[in-house]
Amino acid sequence: MITIKFYDLCLRSNLCGGTSSVEELARYAELLGYSGIVVCDVWQGPEKLAVLKAELARVQAQTKVELLLGAEIAVNSPSELSIALDTVRQLVPIVAVSGGTFAINQASCNDPRVDLLLHPELGRPDPGLDDACIAAAARNGVSIALDFRQVLFSYRKQRSALLQRMTANVKLAIAGRAPLVVVSSAQSVWDMRDPRELIALASVLGLDFARSFATLSDAPARIVERRTGKPSVDVEHAHDEEKPETAQAQEPNKQSYDAGPMPDMAAKM
Amino acid sequence: MIDRPLPLNPDLRDKRRYLAYQVLSKSKLDQVDIHNAVWHGLLNFLGEHGSAECEAGVVKTVWDEAKQQGLVRCNHTSVERVRTALALMQRISDVPVLVRVLGVSGTVKAAQRKYFGERDLATFVQ
Numbered sequence: 001m002i003t004i005k006f007y008d009l010c011l012r013s014n015l016c017g018g019t020s021s022v023e024e025l026a027r028y029a030e031l032l033g034y035s036g037i038v039v040c041d042v043w044q045g046p047e048k049l050a051v052l053k054a055e056l057a058r059v060q061a062q063t064k065v066e067l068l069l070g071a072e073i074a075v076n077s078p079s080e081l082s083i084a085l086d087t088v089r090q091l092v093p094i095v096a097v098s099g100g101t102f103a104i105n106q107a108s109c110n111d112p113r114v115d116l117l118l119h120p121e122l123g124r125p126d127p128g129l130d131d132a133c134i135a136a137a138a139r140n141g142v143s144i145a146l147d148f149r150q151v152l153f154s155y156r157k158q159r160s161a162l163l164q165r166m167t168a169n170v171k172l173a174i175a176g177r178a179p180l181v182v183v184s185s186a187q188s189v190w191d192m193r194d195p196r197e198l199i200a201l202a203s204v205l206g207l208d209f210a211r212s213f214a215t216l217s218d219a220p221a222r223i224v225e226r227r228t229g230k231p232s233v234d235v236e237h238a239h240d241e242e243k244p245e246t247a248q249a250q251e252p253n254k255q256s257y258d259a260g261p262m263p264d265m266a267a268k269m
Numbered sequence: 270m271i272d273r274p275l276p277l278n279p280d281l282r283d284k285r286r287y288l289a290y291q292v293l294s295k296s297k298l299d300q301v302d303i304h305n306a307v308w309h310g311l312l313n314f315l316g317e318h319g320s321a322e323c324e325a326g327v328v329k330t331v332w333d334e335a336k337q338q339g340l341v342r343c344n345h346t347s348v349e350r351v352r353t354a355l356a357l358m359q360r361i362s363d364v365p366v367l368v369r370v371l372g373v374s375g376t377v378k379a380a381q382r383k384y385f386g387e388r389d390l391a392t393f394v395q
Contacts, residue, residue, distance in 0.1 A: 148356075191359075197352060198356075200353045
C-alpha cells in the first residue's frame with residue numbers, strides 16, 4: 001500500500017483577508033487527506049503574526065494535521081523585499097514571496113532565504129521567469145509555485161493565457177531543474193481541493209506522473225524538513241515498507257488510493 | 270428485432286474510465302443543476318473538441334442524492350484532464366462547492382460497488 005504525505009504550502013486564514021478560520025482550514029485539510037498545511041498570511045508586522053501563531057498553537061492541539069506558520073511577502077521592489085526578508089526569515093519557517101513583476105521574481109530566485117515564489121506569471125504577458133532566474137532558483141532552493149487559485153478564479157481567455165504561461169514556467173523549471181510545487185492558495189475552505197486534484201493540474205501543465213506527485217509531496221516535504229528540522233516521509237521508500245493493516249486506521253491523514261469510498265463529508269459539515 | 274447496430278469490436282473500442290465524484294456544498298443542490306454544471310465545467314475546460322476527444326460524458330443513471338455523488342465517463346488517456354475540469358468547478362447555482370474525485374473505475378458496476386455502496390448477490394450473502 002502506498003502512503004504519501006501531502007502538504008499545501010500556502011493557505012490564507014480569516015486573520016488576513018481570507019474567509020475561513022484556521023480551525024476550519026485544518027478540519028478540511030484533514031478530511032481531504034493532507035498531512036500538513038502552511039497558513040501563509042500576508043506579512044503585516046510581528047503583531048499580526050503573533051496572533052496567527054497563537055491561533056495555530058490552539059488549533060494544533062485539536063487536529064492531527066501539522067500546522068505550520070508561514071508568511072507571504074507582497075512588496076513592490078527588490079530593496080523592500082530584502083528589508084522584509086531580514087525580519088520575516090527569523091520569525092517564520094516558511095517564507096513565500098508574491099511574484100508578478102520581473103524584478104521581484106528575479107530577486108526572489110536569487111535569495112536563498114525565500115522558500116516559495118508564488119505566481120511569477122501573474123498579470124504578465126510572459127511567464128515572468130527566464131533561464132537565469134530558474135538557474136538561480138535551482139541553486140538557492142527556491143521553489144516555483146503553481147498557484148491553483150489563479151486558475152480557479154480565471155475564465156476562458158484569461159484562463160487559457162494563464163495556463164500557457166504556467167506551462168512555459170513548468171518547461172523552464174524542468175529544463176533548469178528548479179523545484180516545483182503546487183499550492184492551492186485557498187482563502188476559504190471552498191477553494192481547497194483534494195491533493196490528487198492539484199496533482200492532476202500539474203499533470204495537465206506538462207509534468208509527468210512522478211514529478212506531478214512530487215510537487216505536492218516530495219518537494220514541499222523537503223522545504224518543511226529543511227526549515228523545521230523535522231524529518232519528512234521517505235516517499236521513495238514508502239513502497240517498500242510493509243505496514244500492518246491497522247496503520248491506515250491509526251493515521252487517517254495518510255491517504256491511500258485503494259481505500260474505497262471516502263466518508264460522507266457532507267454529513268460532517 | 271433490435272433497431273441498433275452491433276457493438277464495436279473490443280479492439281476498436283476505447284478503454285473507458287468512470288470517475289466517481291462528490292460535490293460538497295453548504296446547502297443541498299439539485300441533481301439536474303449538478304449534472305448541468307459538470308457538463309458546463311467539462312466544456313469550459315476541455316472545449317467541444319476536447320470533450321469529444323476525451324469521450325467525456327455524465328452518467329445520469331448513477332446518482333446518490335444523499336451524498337451528492339455521481340459518475341463522469343471518459344477514456345483512459347484523459348482521466349487527469351477530466352479530473353482537473355471537475356476540480357475547477359467552484360459554484361453551482363450560486364452556492365460555493367468543493368468537487369472531489371473519490372476514485373476511478375473501469376466499469377459502472379465496479380464504480381457503484383466501490384463508491385456508491387451497492388452490493389451484488391455474492392457480497393449480500395456474505
